[in-house]
Amino acid sequence: MNDPVQAPLTPSQQSLVEKFRGRQPLALSRCISLVENHRPGFESVLEELHDGVGSARRVGITGPPGAGKSTLTAAIARTYRDRGLTVGIIAVDPSSPFTGGALLGDRVRMDDLATTEGIFIRSMASRGSHGGLAAATREAADLLDAFGFDRILLETVGVGQSELEVASSADSTLVVLVPESGDGIQAMKAGLMEVADLFAVNKADRPGADRLKKEIEVVLALRTGSASSHVPGHHGVDLSSIAAGRTPDITADHGSVTGAKESRSAGEWAVPVLKCVASTGEGVLEIAAGLDNHFARLESSGRLETNRREQAMEHARLVLERSVGRRAMDAWNVWLDATGRDPAVGRRSPYAISREVYGSLWPESASSAD
Ligand SMILES: Nc1nc2c(ncn2[C@@H]2O[C@H](COP(=O)(O)OP(=O)(O)O)[C@@H](O)[C@H]2O)c(=O)[nH]1
Ligand SMILES: [Mg+2]
Numbered sequence: 001m002n003d004p005v006q007a008p009l010t011p012s013q014q015s016l017v018e019k020f021r022g023r024q025p026l027a028l029s030r031c032i033s034l035v036e037n038h039r040p041g042f043e044s045v046l047e048e049l050h051d052g053v054g055s056a057r058r059v060g061i062t063g064p065p066g067a068g069k070s071t072l073t074a075a076i077a078r079t080y081r082d083r084g085l086t087v088g089i090i091a092v093d094p095s096s097p098f099t100g101g102a103l104l105g106d107r108v109r110m111d112d113l114a115t116t117e118g119i120f121i122r123s124m125a126s127r128g129s130h131g132g133l134a135a136a137t138r139e140a141a142d143l144l145d146a147f148g149f150d151r152i153l154l155e156t157v158g159v160g161q162s163e164l165e166v167a168s169s170a171d172s173t174l175v176v177l178v179p180e181s182g183d184g185i186q187a188m189k190a191g192l193m194e195v196a197d198l199f200a201v202n203k204a205d206r207p208g209a210d211r212l213k214k215e216i217e218v219v220l221a222l223r224t225g226s227a228s229s230h231v232p233g234h235h236g237v238d239l240s241s242i243a244a245g246r247t248p249d250i251t252a253d254h255g256s257v258t259g260a261k262e263s264r265s266a267g268e269w270a271v272p273v274l275k276c277v278a279s280t281g282e283g284v285l286e287i288a289a290g291l292d293n294h295f296a297r298l299e300s301s302g303r304l305e306t307n308r309r310e311q312a313m314e315h316a317r318l319v320l321e322r323s324v325g326r327r328a329m330d331a332w333n334v335w336l337d338a339t340g341r342d343p344a345v346g347r348r349s350p351y352a353i354s355r356e357v358y359g360s361l362w363p364e365s366a367s368s369a370d
Helices: 011-021 025-036 042-052 069-082 132-147 161-167 180-190 209-228 233-243 261-265 284-301 303-339 343-347 350-361
Strands: 057-062 087-092 119-124 151-156 172-177 198-201 273-275
Touching (some): 025 042, 025 119, 025 132, 042 132, 057 161, 069 087, 069 172, 069 284, 087 132, 132 151, 132 303, 151 161, 198 284, 284 303
Parallel strands (some): 057 172, 087 151, 198 273
């Protein structure tokens, strides 16, 4: 059965880790694949490399599909590269334009190993299992961090619950919206207001950017107002719908993904709303500067340390959940092989079966389970 003690590295994993430490891009790529596909021993490799984690700054980039996240991610990466910084990018999107390889020019393609430019891009498919996406992207980002990238950008495909978890697992969360299609309303619905440390109003070359910027600012101001008053927070629902000039049903349940962002950012951080045109690079320097400011605020307020500790705890919880689940499935398969084909099994309740398997999982706890 699974031993809770971390398995030692196989000789080939040992050599992979050595090449990783020697900063060979191919080793980085192979480590990410190992982790992404949960191949045997992937946690041992992560543990082995864990010492190197912690110096990169992480930015989550989220927003509705088509808002220009990939374009903006590439543009931000370019500004970092111009400053001599190295950048690792994870695009959680199987259909990401990165797969076409066009965004950063022909030199840098998805999964390209051309780190000569100081940029490494990796696209990851979203996983179905509960909590799987957050853990998988976290671990891939840890590898980029341990490899030595200065900045890590995590782009999500949309704004579902697990994607917001991914975006807000970074140090700073950038939310990208566009003037068309009533994105301001969408933002309040999807809980984006809660996770944003900075808003980018992209496609400012199109009409309506100023209006959207103002809309977001009004809602942010109302939220701040309600946060500093002594009135229970639920009335924010009405305020945000008034701000949007819509009927009050739209934000009936804008549940927070990560808890109050106010406390995550701390230090009275005023969330900036910045216009940009990602496709031309206009306004992108300001966004990069805004992210720098946010990080500086996190550091000076002590919030960086607290956030990272909380994120590490959440990661540990996910790893535990994953280990227990794996062990349970091992026991399940053993039980199924031994007993599953017995016709009498169909007459037993699922609860009794589950209890029996559970008992084989932790034999010492079987007697006290009932
Ligand atoms: N007009 C205009 N188009 C843009 C801008 N930024 C991105 N786009 C285009 O919008 C489309 C979607 O961009 P993409 O980065 O793939 O969006 P994502 O789905 O959020 O990652 C692409 O055709 C981009 O070229 C912008 O600032 N202005
Ligand atoms: Mg994209």
